[in-house]
Amino acid sequence: MRACYPGSFDPLTLGHLDIIERAAPLCAHLTVAVVHNPSKQTLFSLAERQQILENQLAHLGNVSVDHFSGLLVEYVRKMDYQAVVRGLRDSSDAPIELQMARLNREMLPHCETLMLAAAGHLSHVSSSFVREIARLGGPIDQLVTPFVAAQVKQKLTSKEAS
Ligand code: PNS
Numbered sequence: 001m002r003a004c005y006p007g008s009f010d011p012l013t014l015g016h017l018d019i020i021e022r023a024a025p026l027c028a029h030l031t032v033a034v035v036h037n038p039s040k041q042t043l044f045s046l047a048e049r050q051q052i053l054e055n056q057l058a059h060l061g062n063v064s065v066d067h068f069s070g071l072l073v074e075y076v077r078k079m080d081y082q083a084v085v086r087g088l089r090d091s092s093d094a095p096i097e098l099q100m101a102r103l104n105r106e107m108l109p110h111c112e113t114l115m116l117a118a119a120g121h122l123s124h125v126s127s128s129f130v131r132e133i134a135r136l137g138g139p140i141d142q143l144v145t146p147f148v149a150a151q152v153k154q155k156l157t158s159k160e161a162s
Contacts, residue, residue, distance in 0.1 A: 001027050001028055002079075002080070003023065003081055003114065004066075004075070004081045004083075004084055005019065005020060005030060005033065005086070006033040006075075006084060006086075007035065008037075008040075008049075009032070009034050009053060010131070011151065011152060012127075013144050013148075014144060014145065015119075016087070018087075018119050018122055019087035020032060020063060023114070024060050024063050026114075027062065028062065030062060031064050031066050031081070032057065033066050033067060033068050033075065034049050034065065034067040034068075035067070035069070036067050036069040037069065046067055050067060052148060053065045055147060072084065072104060073108040076108060076111050077111075082110070082112070083111075085114050086101070086114070088117055088118060089122075089123045089124075090118075090123050097113075097115060101113035131152070134152045
């Protein structure tokens with residue numbers, strides 16, 4: 001199965017990494033697809049988010065990184081993926097994820113969504129809280145890899161200076 005794991009990855013968290021490492025063995029190839037949404041402000045640029053992913057996923061032989069803009073189903077159709085992978089952290093993720101999965105399948109009937117349950121010890125991890133905690137000077141070392149933590153700190157320092 002060729003699948004894609006779409007997301008904002010702003011930045012990659014330990015929760016994302018766990019889903020990628022668990023989904024990869026289930027797939028012949030897994031593409032981590034970074035969404036490019038010019039109307040949404042992000043901490044990291046598209047290129048930076050892709051670079052971070054490429055650096056952090058280099059140990060996974062059947063995983064590559066790509067980006068897309070516009071509708072996910074159009075990208076899935078163009079790339080001919082058989083499935084979309086998403087992680088479910090808790091019951092509050094379920095309604096939106098089910099809605100997206102159903103809408104995507106309505107638009108593209110063969111587009112199946114495979115939802116993996118996040119590991120219990122990572123179910124509280126989100127990119128938005130990583131950004132907020134880091135902005136407010138708190139520790140993010142339990143939420144992201146040391147490499148990502150360093151990238152976030154460097155980005156916030158360079159933003160403060162500008
Ligand atoms: O990491 P995120 O922000 O939870 O990822 C959400 C994402 C990128 C998967 C979702 O917003 C998406 O698919 N965006 C592309 C636009 C699209 O297809 N929207 C309709 C969804 S039914």
